[in-house]
Amino acid sequence: MWPPPPPAAPPPAAPQQQHTPAAVRNRGGTSPASTTMIKVVVLMAAVAVVAVAAMLPAACSGLGSEATQPEQVHIALAGLDAKGNPNGMAVSWQTHTRTATSVVRYGLNSTALTMHATGNCSSYYATFDHHVVLHNLLPKTRYYYQVGDATGGWSKVFSFVSAPLSSRDMPINFAVWGDLGVVNGDSTLAFLNNIKDNIDLMWHAGDIAYADDTFIHLTCATKFCYEDIWNEYMNLMQPLASGMPYMTTPGNHEAECHSPACLLSSERREALRNFTAYNHRFRMPSPESGGVLNMWHSFNYGPVHFVSLDTETAFPLAPEEHMYVLPCGGFGDMLTWLEQDLIEANKHRDERPWILAASHHPMYFGGNINEPFQKAIEDLFHKYNVDMYFAGHKHSYERDYPVYKGVPQPTYYNPNSTVYITVGGAGNDEMEGDQVERNNQNDVITRADESDMWQSNPNEGVAVKKDNGYYGIGVVHVLNSTALHFEYYRTTLQEKYDEVYLFKNH
Numbered sequence: 001m002w003p004p005p006p007p008a009a010p011p012p013a014a015p016q017q018q019h020t021p022a023a024v025r026n027r028g029g030t031s032p033a034s035t036t037m038i039k040v041v042v043l044m045a046a047v048a049v050v051a052v053a054a055m056l057p058a059a060c061s062g063l064g065s066e067a068t069q070p071e072q073v074h075i076a077l078a079g080l081d082a083k084g085n086p087n088g089m090a091v092s093w094q095t096h097t098r099t100a101t102s103v104v105r106y107g108l109n110s111t112a113l114t115m116h117a118t119g120n121c122s123s124y125y126a127t128f129d130h131h132v133v134l135h136n137l138l139p140k141t142r143y144y145y146q147v148g149d150a151t152g153g154w155s156k157v158f159s160f161v162s163a164p165l166s167s168r169d170m171p172i173n174f175a176v177w178g179d180l181g182v183v184n185g186d187s188t189l190a191f192l193n194n195i196k197d198n199i200d201l202m203w204h205a206g207d208i209a210y211a212d213d214t215f216i217h218l219t220c221a222t223k224f225c226y227e228d229i230w231n232e233y234m235n236l237m238q239p240l241a242s243g244m245p246y247m248t249t250p251g252n253h254e255a256e257c258h259s260p261a262c263l264l265s266s267e268r269r270e271a272l273r274n275f276t277a278y279n280h281r282f283r284m285p286s287p288e289s290g291g292v293l294n295m296w297h298s299f300n301y302g303p304v305h306f307v308s309l310d311t312e313t314a315f316p317l318a319p320e321e322h323m324y325v326l327p328c329g330g331f332g333d334m335l336t337w338l339e340q341d342l343i344e345a346n347k348h349r350d351e352r353p354w355i356l357a358a359s360h361h362p363m364y365f366g367g368n369i370n371e372p373f374q375k376a377i378e379d380l381f382h383k384y385n386v387d388m389y390f391a392g393h394k395h396s397y398e399r400d401y402p403v404y405k406g407v408p409q410p411t412y413y414n415p416n417s418t419v420y421i422t423v424g425g426a427g428n429d430e431m432e433g434d435q436v437e438r439n440n441q442n443d444v445i446t447r448a449d450e451s452d453m454w455q456s457n458p459n460e461g462v463a464v465k466k467d468n469g470y471y472g473i474g475v476v477h478v479l480n481s482t483a484l485h486f487e488y489y490r491t492t493l494q495e496k497y498d499e500v501y502l503f504k505n506h
């Protein structure tokens, strides 16, 4: 059912006051300028102590019985039947030490987990990532499962609903956002937990956890927190991501650990560079779609072909191949893969009429055009009729007209250009505090000047609506083969602040 019922409890207070992790609890919201100053000061302090920090034991070297207890459980679509439906599920988790096996016990009844599947375990630094793919699942069926090892211990029992068989007019719902971290992520996590029974999957367009920012936090100046924040984020996501597919794309914050403690340690520098943590922690359906690691891949769900792209490394002048601290990239030829993927998707447009794409960097934002990305991708989107593209990176919201080569089509009725949406304000430590304050009765008492924050600026060309200064994410309802309903929610207030219907005669 949609919309979900309103929350029983009052909306949460300002997110920086809730559940902020111990390691960063004293930060709160900071302005971009003060964040930059903090980075400089803390960087200097960190350099002074890095010789000591580099000699500290690696994080997460858990001991005792908890060391093999599964945590950070999350799932992703996997498998592929003869008609292109994902008929499996990848189940992933971490342990702090290696276990003899990586096992998922599962079944159709929570008290009878009569089936089991085994997978693999690997370690890129200190913890161990387990991935097990469940194959040949019944469509649209609730499965119960637990993960672990007979000696190391088992998780509690979780459940998910397997993917449906594709159907042209099947309605589906999903959440989409970019740039969600531990710090300032509380309101978006609360919103997602409120709607989780009403959405089929989550699509995170890069910048996941913000582990690479941890060294700017004062309490991490002498403590190596990179892996701690990754672990904390994935544990915060477990209640959501253990129950529905959590699909991802890479963002710049997944590229590497670039704290002084990393750069001055050859072990850390090599172990935590070039998207290594990101590629170990998730298991996206690249084997099924011909993609590469978790960098780019595609999957089908209901009436939609989803395409997850890499805007960090995979085309000429991609930002992380040339501009980051350590060299990145070398993952392969995404552009050739993308064209083949879109050709194949268009062969099946009768049963999956919608093609939606996502990645981290926007092509259009704030009146600017990301020209290297545009040069590499836009003609493919246009030629193969990609309906909508979602991005993050910019920590705000912007809905653009359908646009091609910078020329907008001012209509959402059967446009022949791609609609571009940026939803990069999910909440992270690089965002200024939300523009919401409350009195003792939990009433909103001040808000940003909406005439500034909510406008259409003709000078910016393609932008229709924009929103700055609030935490927010997108919710998409694919209603049938011709209608898609996009909504933008401010998550602190759990209120809808924009929506649009896209109609396409597929």
Ligand SMILES: [Fe+2]
Pocket (backbone or CB within 6 Å): 179, 207, 251, 252, 253, 360, 392, 393, 394
């Ligand atoms: Fe970013």
